[in-house]
Amino acid sequence: MKRVRSPLHVFPLRAIALATCFSTASGLALAQDEAQGQQLLEGIQDGERVEITLPDPEKQLPLDDLRKFTEVFSRIKDAYVEEVDDRQLLESAIKGMLSDLDPHSTYLAPKDYEELEESTSGEFGGLGIEVGMENGFVKVIAPIDDTPAQKAGVQAGDLIIKLDEKPVKGMSLEEAVQLMRGKPGTILTLTIMRESESAPIEIKVERDVIKVTSVKSRMLDNGYGYVRITQFQADTGSQFLKALGSLEDDHGSGLDGLVIDLRNNPGGVLQAAVETADALLDEGLIVYTEGRIQSSRLRFSAKAGDVMADTPIVVLINGGSASASEILAGALQDHQRAVIMGMQSFGKGSVQTVIPLDENHAIKMTTARYYTPDGRSIQATGIKPDIEVRPAELKELDSQPFFTEADLSGHLEGQNEGDQPAKDNESEDSTTASLTDRDYQLRSALNLLKGMHILNRKSNGKAASEGQDSAQ
Structure with a gap:
């Protein structure tokens, strides 16, 4: 009777080879640790008494965990429902090692490597948003100026919970980014949670080639x-x-x-x-x-x-x-x-x-x-x-203009009355005016600068005056 061994109990030569490699690597690591010197013992070598350094156990490669890795690798190869390529498994292991460190460490496959170079050069394809991961969802760090995402109304702090009909929960950041990229002109629907909204909102964004003016x-x-x-x-x-x-x-x-x-x-x-x-x-x-x-x-x-x-x-x-x-x-x-x-x-x-x-x-x-x-x-x-300064909307109140001395009939004429500027300055740049009108933070910054300039000018004028007095 022919005996058949279950594949779940077979330890393939491939896994043995991996374990051997890890053991060799462990031996090299031990040699390095010995050179550092953690504990000294005496021994005999070539008839002479020598000091032997024992490695620090905490700095050794975790051999038991490496054996566990090779065992898992072997089980997936032999028993997973579909055949898995060795390279795919090893790349997945590398991705896992890096992504578990922090949200910014990652493995860059050829396409990811190319996209990283594109983003730092200033031209790439996609929606035009900088994203990260938070609690399993994609978080918008910032929409980039003059890009489809910014024009469609995507805001910093938005949590993307769905890309078209696909839930983001469970995706890696790389997988989500790949879904956001696509052929220019195609539409992607973002389902977003926003602090100021009680329910999810949907924003349709048309993909485009992103050319960023820095x-x-x-x-x-x-x-x-x-x-x-x-x-x-x-x-x-x-x-x-x-x-x-x-x-x-x-x-x-x-x-x-x-x-x-x-x-x-x-x-x-x-x-x-x-x-x-x-x-x-x-x-x-x-x-x-x-x-x-x-x-x-x-x-x-x-x-x-x-x-x-x-x-x-x-x-x-x-x-x-x-x-x-x-x-x-x-x-x-x-x-x-x-x-x-x-x-x-x-x-x-x-x-x-x-x-x-x-x-x-x-x-x-x-x-x-x-x-x-x-x-x-x-x-x-x-x-x-x-x-x-928090973002705010400015709205001017409609009010009746105040009467002044100049509006009174028979008022005494001022010496410089004819030199007064018109009430409406038509030369003002309407685009610039609308920019500061819409942006409360920017208007606050401009007002602060004007105040600082006035103070500096007065301070410099006072210093110059004191200098003249002392010279006399």
Whole structure:
């Protein structure tokens, strides 16, 4: 009678080979631990008494757990309902190792690797939102300016619970992102939970090729410039300097004040944030990073020269300001170079390093935390604004105009009455006016800058007057 062995009890040669590899790796690890020296014993080698170092048990590879891994690998290969490719299983294991560390560490397959390079270069396909995971759902960190998502009404803080008819719960972030990407012109329905809404809402977004302009600028008022940084790309630092130069050319001289808008800026390239901060600081530390390995311990300092020559600056932030935008805001805040206004930022204070495995594969892994010049870690806490200003809608009240002396019949004529400006300034830029009318936080920033400029002017005038008195 032929004996048949159940496949569940067979330990294939493949698993044995894996276990052998792990055992060899464990032996190498033990040799390294021995070199470090945890406990010394005496022994005899070649007739001479020598000291033998025993490894630290806590630093050894967990051999029992590795055996468990090979056992699970073997069981899946032999008993899963469908045949599974070895490479697929091993890649899934790598993904699991990284995704369980933190929300920002991940394995980059060829397509993911390519998309990461596209996003930092400034052109990619999709909806135009920066996302993360929270409690199993996709959370919108920030919609990117002038993209389909932003135009459709997606907001920072929204929780996406369904993509078309597919529930997000149980998906990995990579799987959700793949569903959001697609052919330009196709429609994706997002089902969203929002704090201000009692029930889920549906937003239809048309996919498009996303071309992100990193820096935008304009004049808000005579002498007051506005720079919007949507995200930090490789060339953002040079674009920022170019925008400042353009604003000064438009004004004809140095600016009286500057608003830097970092709201809903999800971050990006660390070096770009450092270059932007360097342009506005004359000296001192900008940011430093701390990690376990030497290469993750970096310090970035400003070179001499503030291109804005002490022009008052207000930086706007909110809950969608993350990562590199928090580096810039934190550096300017610690050096008291700018007033930070708005709402508390997102709080992503970690640095991810892309480590290539070969030409087409890489891992993105958290390797360090970053700290502001004063040593603050903003991980999970964010940057707290100097002046908190919540978003609000402004509505002017209709009221009857007040009568003045000039409206009285037979009033005594003033010496400069004929030089009074018209009540309605028709030369005012209606687009700029509507921008500050719609945006309460931006209007607050502009008003603060005007107040700072007036105080500086009076202070400088008083100092000049005192100088003349002392000279006499």
